[in-house]
Amino acid sequence: MVKRFREIFQQELPFFIGVPALVWQVLFLYVPICYLVFLSVTKVDVDGVAFTLGRYAEFFQVPYLRVLLRSLILATGNAVLCVSVGYPIAYYLAVRAHARSKSLLLMLLMLPFWTNFLVQVYAWFFVFERQGLLNTVLMRLHIIQEPLYILNTTLAIWIIMLYCYLPFAIMPMYAILEKFDVRLLEASYDLGARAWQTFLRITLPLSMSGVMTGFFLVFIPSFGEFVIPGLAGGDKQMFVGSLISHYFLTAGDEYTGATFTCLGALVLATAALTLRYCMNVMIKRVR
Amino acid sequence: MKSIRIENVSKSFEGEQVIENLSLTIPSGEFFALLGPSGSGKTTLLRLIAGFEFADKGAIYLDDQDITRMPINERKINTVFQNYALFPHMNVFENVAYGLRVQGMDKKLIHEKVMRFLGIVNLEKYAHKSVRQLSGGQQQRVALARAIITEPDVLLLDEPLAALDLKLREKMLLELIDLQYELKTTFVYVTHDQFEALTVAGSMAIMNTDGEIEQVGTPKNIYEFPASSFVAKFVGTTNMFSGKFTRAGSYGTVAVDGLGTLHVALPTHQEWLHDGRTVIVSVRPEKVEISKQPLTGFSNCMMGEVKAIVYHGRSTQYNVRLANGAIMSVFRQNEEHFPSDNKVIDYDDPVGLYWQDKNVTLLER
Amino acid sequence: MENQYGISRVTLPMYVALVYAFLYIPIMVLVTFSFNESAFSHAWKGFTTDWYVQLWESTEVWDALQNSFIVALGTVSASLTMGFLIVVCGSYTFLGRTLILFYGSLAAPEIVTAVGLLSFFTLFNIPLGIITLIAAHTVMGLGYVVPVLHSRFSELDYNLIEASLDLGATRFQTFRSIVVPLMAPALLSVGLLVFIVSWDDFIISFFCSGGSAQTLPMYVFSMIRSGPTPVVNAISTLLLFITGICVTTFLSFRTRMGGMLW
Numbered sequence: 001m002v003k004r005f006r007e008i009f010q011q012e013l014p015f016f017i018g019v020p021a022l023v024w025q026v027l028f029l030y031v032p033i034c035y036l037v038f039l040s041v042t043k044v045d046v047d048g049v050a051f052t053l054g055r056y057a058e059f060f061q062v063p064y065l066r067v068l069l070r071s072l073i074l075a076t077g078n079a080v081l082c083v084s085v086g087y088p089i090a091y092y093l094a095v096r097a098h099a100r101s102k103s104l105l106l107m108l109l110m111l112p113f114w115t116n117f118l119v120q121v122y123a124w125f126f127v128f129e130r131q132g133l134l135n136t137v138l139m140r141l142h143i144i145q146e147p148l149y150i151l152n153t154t155l156a157i158w159i160i161m162l163y164c165y166l167p168f169a170i171m172p173m174y175a176i177l178e179k180f181d182v183r184l185l186e187a188s189y190d191l192g193a194r195a196w197q198t199f200l201r202i203t204l205p206l207s208m209s210g211v212m213t214g215f216f217l218v219f220i221p222s223f224g225e226f227v228i229p230g231l232a233g234g235d236k237q238m239f240v241g242s243l244i245s246h247y248f249l250t251a252g253d254e255y256t257g258a259t260f261t262c263l264g265a266l267v268l269a270t271a272a273l274t275l276r277y278c279m280n281v282m283i284k285r286v287r
Numbered sequence: 288m289k290s291i292r293i294e295n296v297s298k299s300f301e302g303e304q305v306i307e308n309l310s311l312t313i314p315s316g317e318f319f320a321l322l323g324p325s326g327s328g329k330t331t332l333l334r335l336i337a338g339f340e341f342a343d344k345g346a347i348y349l350d351d352q353d354i355t356r357m358p359i360n361e362r363k364i365n366t367v368f369q370n371y372a373l374f375p376h377m378n379v380f381e382n383v384a385y386g387l388r389v390q391g392m393d394k395k396l397i398h399e400k401v402m403r404f405l406g407i408v409n410l411e412k413y414a415h416k417s418v419r420q421l422s423g424g425q426q427q428r429v430a431l432a433r434a435i436i437t438e439p440d441v442l443l444l445d446e447p448l449a450a451l452d453l454k455l456r457e458k459m460l461l462e463l464i465d466l467q468y469e470l471k472t473t474f475v476y477v478t479h480d481q482f483e484a485l486t487v488a489g490s491m492a493i494m495n496t497d498g499e500i501e502q503v504g505t506p507k508n509i510y511e512f513p514a515s516s517f518v519a520k521f522v523g524t525t526n527m528f529s530g531k532f533t534r535a536g537s538y539g540t541v542a543v544d545g546l547g548t549l550h551v552a553l554p555t556h557q558e559w560l561h562d563g564r565t566v567i568v569s570v571r572p573e574k575v576e577i578s579k580q581p582l583t584g585f586s587n588c589m590m591g592e593v594k595a596i597v598y599h600g601r602s603t604q605y606n607v608r609l610a611n612g613a614i615m616s617v618f619r620q621n622e623e624h625f626p627s628d629n630k631v632i633d634y635d636d637p638v639g640l641y642w643q644d645k646n647v648t649l650l651e652r
Numbered sequence: 653m654e655n656q657y658g659i660s661r662v663t664l665p666m667y668v669a670l671v672y673a674f675l676y677i678p679i680m681v682l683v684t685f686s687f688n689e690s691a692f693s694h695a696w697k698g699f700t701t702d703w704y705v706q707l708w709e710s711t712e713v714w715d716a717l718q719n720s721f722i723v724a725l726g727t728v729s730a731s732l733t734m735g736f737l738i739v740v741c742g743s744y745t746f747l748g749r750t751l752i753l754f755y756g757s758l759a760a761p762e763i764v765t766a767v768g769l770l771s772f773f774t775l776f777n778i779p780l781g782i783i784t785l786i787a788a789h790t791v792m793g794l795g796y797v798v799p800v801l802h803s804r805f806s807e808l809d810y811n812l813i814e815a816s817l818d819l820g821a822t823r824f825q826t827f828r829s830i831v832v833p834l835m836a837p838a839l840l841s842v843g844l845l846v847f848i849v850s851w852d853d854f855i856i857s858f859f860c861s862g863g864s865a866q867t868l869p870m871y872v873f874s875m876i877r878s879g880p881t882p883v884v885n886a887i888s889t890l891l892l893f894i895t896g897i898c899v900t901t902f903l904s905f906r907t908r909m910g911g912m913l914w
Contacts (some may be wrong), residue, residue, distance in 0.1 A: 018741025021734035021794060022750050028791045029757060032768030039771060085671065092668045105672075107903055112675045114895045116852040118872045119888040123678035125876070126685060126885075133681050163675070224761030227854065231876060241763050248859065254771050261767055265760070339814055359817040366818050372811035376833045385829075386819035437819060 039258035055259040064243075064260075068267050071240040074229070075222040075268075076275070078161045082169035082218045083211055085162065090170050090210070091203070094177035095185075113167035121231050124160050125151065152234030160232045165222060169214035176210025177203075208283055215279075216272060223268050240264045288473050289350040289440040290315035291336060296345030298331055305331050306498040308345070313441075315350070318467045318474045320484040323494030324521065329477045332494075333443050336475065337366050349440060365434040366443045370450075371426045373418040379405070379429050380414040386437040404432045407466070424455045435466075441473045448483065460486050481522050485510065493518050512554075516650050519569045526575075526615045528568045532560060538644055541568050545611025550586040550644040559651050567650040572616040574646040577605055577638050580629060585641035591615065593636045605632060607640060615640060679892065686885035703886040713887065716871040719782060723857075723867060724850040726786040728843050731793030736839065739801040740831060751802055757795030765791065766859035773860065780862025788856045793846040800845075804838040844902050848895065 043052045059065075093105055112120065127133045128151045138144045180203070188198040226241025238246075244264065247257030291313040298306045305328045313319045323329045334340045336347060338359035346355045354362055365386070373382050380401055387397045405411045408428040418426060427447060434442055444463075448456045464487055467474045478484055484491050485506040493501045493509060495517050502514040513519035516527060530543035534553075539560075541549045549568055553560070560566070576582060594614065595606035602618045609615055617640060632638060687699050707713050735754075742748035757765065769788050773780055812834070816826040854869040861867065866874075868891070875884045 012745075014741040015745045015747060018738040018745065018747045021738035021798070022747065022753070024730075024734060024787075024790065025753055025757075025794055028769065028772075028787055029765065030753070032772035033760075033764070035772055035775065036764075036768045088664060088667055089671055092664050096664060103903075105668075107899065108672060108676075110899050110903065111892075111896055112679065114848055114852070114899050115679070116854070116869055116872070116888075116891050116895070118854060118869055118876065119682070119891055120678070122872070122876050122884060122888055123682040126681050127678050133677075163678070166671075166675070220759070221761050224763040226763070227873075241761075244763055244767060245859075248767050248770060254767075254774065257767060258771065261764060265764055268761070337818060339818075359814070360820050360822060364818075366815070368811050368815060370809070370811060372809065372815040374812060374815075374830060385816070385821070389816075389819065389821040389825050389829075433819070 036258045037262055039255055040262040041259075043255060055256060056263060059260060059263055067238045067240060067243055068264065070237060071223050071225075071264075072267070072271055074157070074161065074225070074239065075219050076271075077158070078165060078222045079169070079215045079219040081158075081162050082165050083173070083215050086166055086169040086214065087173055087211065090173035090177050093170075094174050094180065095182070095203075109167060109170065112163075113171075117164050117228070120164050121160055121228055124156070124163065124232070128156055151232065152236065154233060154237075156232040157229050160228050161222065161225070164228065165218045168217045168221075172213035172217060173207065173210040176207050176213075180206065205283070212276070212279060216276070219272065219275070220268065223271075224264070288316040288471050290473065291441060291475070292348040293332070293336075294346045294348070296332075296335060296342045296347065298328075298335060298340065298342050300331075304498070306335075309498065309500060311492060311500060311503070313473060313475060314490070315473050316471050318464065318487055318489045319476065320488035320491035321475060321477045321494065322481060322484040322491055322522070323479065324496055325479055327494040327496050328498035329479075329494050330445055331498075333366075333445055333475065333477050336441070337364055337443055338362050363437075363440045364443060365437060365439040365441075366445065367427075367430050367434045367447045369446045371430040373426055373429055373433075375419060378415050378417050379410060379421070382418060382429055383433045383436055385433060390437070400436060404436045408432045423450050424459065427451065427459065431466075435470060435472070439472065441475060444474065444476045446478050446480075447476075449478075449480075456483070463487055485522070493521065495521075512648055513569065513650070515652055516567055516569065519648065519650065524572060524616060526570045526572065528570075528613075529565060530568070532564050532566045532649075533562050534560075539649075541566060541649075543568075543611075546589065546609060546613070549647070551647050551649055552645040554649050560649070567652070569648040569650055570615075570642055570646070572604065572618040573602070574642050575615070575617045576641040577607070577617045577619055577632065578641065579632060579636060579638055581639055582641050586644035587642050587647075589615065589640045591638060591640060593632055593634055593638055596632070596634065605638075607638060609640075682885055683889045683892065686882055686889045688882055688885075703882040704890075706883050707886050707890070710883075712866075712871060716866050716868045719865045720851055720868040722782060723785045723789060723865075724847050726782075727789040727793050727850040728846050730786065730790045731797045731846055732839060732843050734790075735794050735797030735801055736835070739798060739805050740827065742802075743805065751798060754794055754798035757791060762792075762855040763859075766856045769856070770859045780860055780864065782861075782865045785857060785861050785865060785867070788860045789850045789853060792849060792853070792856070796846055796849065797842050800842045801835065801838055804835060808834055841902060844898060848898055852895075 040055070041051055041053060042049050043054070044050075089109075093102060093109075097105060125132070129135070135144075135148055138148070184202055184206070185198055188202050193201070224241045224244075226239050226245055229237065229239050230242055240260075244257055244261050247253050247260060251257075291311075293309060293311045293313075296306060296309050297304070309328075309332070311332075321329045321332065331340065335342050338354070338357060341356055346353060348354065349362070349364070354364075374385065377385070383404060384397050384401045387400060392400075402411060402414070405414055408431055410425060410428055410432065413421065413425065413429075418429060421429065427450075430447070448459055451459065460483060463474075463476075467487075474487075476484070476487055488506050490503065490505050491509060492503045495501050501518050502509055504512075509518060510522055513522065513525075519525045519527070528541070528543045528546065528549060530541040530546075530549070533540050533542070537553065539551050539553055541551055543549060551568055576585070582588075589607075589609050591607035591609040593605055594608045595604075597604040597606075599618075600621075602620050605617045605619065607615050607617065686703060687701065738747060738751070742751050766788075769784075769791075770780075773784055778784060808831075812830055813826055816830045817823070821829070852869060853867075854873065857867045857870055858873070861870065868887075872884065872887060872891075875881070875887075
């Protein structure tokens, strides 16, 4: 018996060597997620474990829907902002920058990208504080008389979100634009097109896949974001992430937490797919 | 040196049958060429011999040893790859030494042997250069040295000269011939270039696009006595006529529509030949004489007009339109700088084409 | 491209400069004020390294640093080893078809993975700590390691592996002498990447460390919560410095080896 097992082991050695990663991934990623789904539809009462969709129904009330909507708006808005602000940067880096400055600029872009986002948030605290840099400068220039209260407002959340996620949008757009065949642009100019026309008709459509990647690379994490809104917005408003954190850590209620997490994931997936579909339609229409 | 015997081997990839029921014997110590167009399966056959693929059906023998399912690293068969496959992170010495190192040979012995083989390929001075710094020809020789240093029973070469320019290729071909003669190892050389094959091969096999072997023989046999029109057209160029055969004593005639009667010599194998059968007559262009003045002493003569003249350096090719509209090619050696007037042929000149009956080949298909 | 048309010749570089300023001004302010004398005012009161000294003397900081380091190192070792093995073995066993499962970790928001793991660990009463953190971070790490190594591995000239076997080497010898050296640059750069990802990670650590093992980001978070002090500036500056070194090393690797990672 043991001999037979040893034979099989020797023959299929590559499989056994490679399989740990698979086991790990399934055990620590897919099983927990399945377990979450399981938790979301079960309840424990006197008779034991029972199946219920009741908690999902409970979340279809205004306060919860508002939370979901708030996160959606933040995610979508942030993604749109990041992509819009970031596209000219990606374009400049890929197409216009000279070789020497390009590597320097890329490196400068990487540093904030890799910085711990808590450090990034904290840096903005300094700028926004009542006695922070922004207020000090504006007051010195006599543009304002009283210090602005930016911290703990929605504006702060949006600015800091943009700051943290901007490089995520720039990277994929840069990657696509970098592979761009410059000769296409030369051909366009050769045929008499002006700068704007070339951009709208050639560059932009062909870089759309990068734009979409950048959009979703920002959209998906932004939806679950709660640290930045919590710290920058002063915890005044609840976002999807804050609620999940509340259920699991503060209230210790993993059943409700699981339900809300799955609900949130479903909302996210639906929103993402819808957005992707709309974007594809728009792209086809423009072409 | 050992022989390779391939028996009824079949191989398919993703539903496409590349080779079916193929049998071939490669004699030991031979410089054997496998010639065929792209997609004929010749590289697949080579890979089956090397062990990179296993045959679906059939068997492969190295002398008497069945190697059909033997793993690559157990076969004493080495390959020179088309793209050389030199290990980029090792220098020349380490690349060549690799085969000896993995066998656990003593370091000193390795050093001696590597330097000796680098000497054979004239690369001793490059022993410590990175392979990326070498030219195509030099890389090719490193690949060669690496493959022969372990003294394999058979050496497989997969279009090794494809990436080199013409002059270098010609030089390498001669070097390969010398090398094989000295080593006495069986070489199997795969190529789609007939010039290479005809130059190096002691014997060769022609494969067609369906993965079948059309003919096996010496280069001269294959060129002068092709077994089929595929071989006649693939190796060299030829003129072909199709018509009805009639025996005439120890010779024959073929009646071609619109052209008249051609006189042909009978082939060695005549079992398939009978009166009334449609045959193909193949006449190589260099076997035909072209002349503005009538010539005597030739069994065949056709009249026509010169429609194209192509200068090839050592010979000139004339394309002549015959009575039935068909075009016949003739190669004429450019023997003189300034040929006399009666020898100069121009466009639209009426000319006569002459050839002997024993210089044609009769083909079944 | 040499031809630059229209006003974008001037406005585009200006815009880029503006955005880069936006990216760097907060960081520079942060760093500057970590050397500020005064603890509460935001006016410059004088240069001092007092706050760094405070950091040096704080046991909490050193504990958090140690934890972060252990977790990051453990994560890199585990994910590099397992990821490399499955990529290599996946090329000729059916494991290759399962590789697509590794592209999923980046598709979901981290918080989903985090709470999933939390419930999972609670279910089996696994005590939360450094081990569970390493386990969690390794999942993230595999999500980077497997795609990158797989793409690099499929770009390897397969002829090289065939040539090695052809010359008589065993599979293990081929792995050791050919595959590993050729994959080394990718292994190094993705290893560095995973290190940084684990080092900076907050969300998964927040949920899965159970309070017993505090990593550096968690420490920073608690300090931000309790109110900004120059000590936080100091530690942030240090983190920035470390990141800067890693990034420069990473980029110098890349330019020497060539090829993009994303």
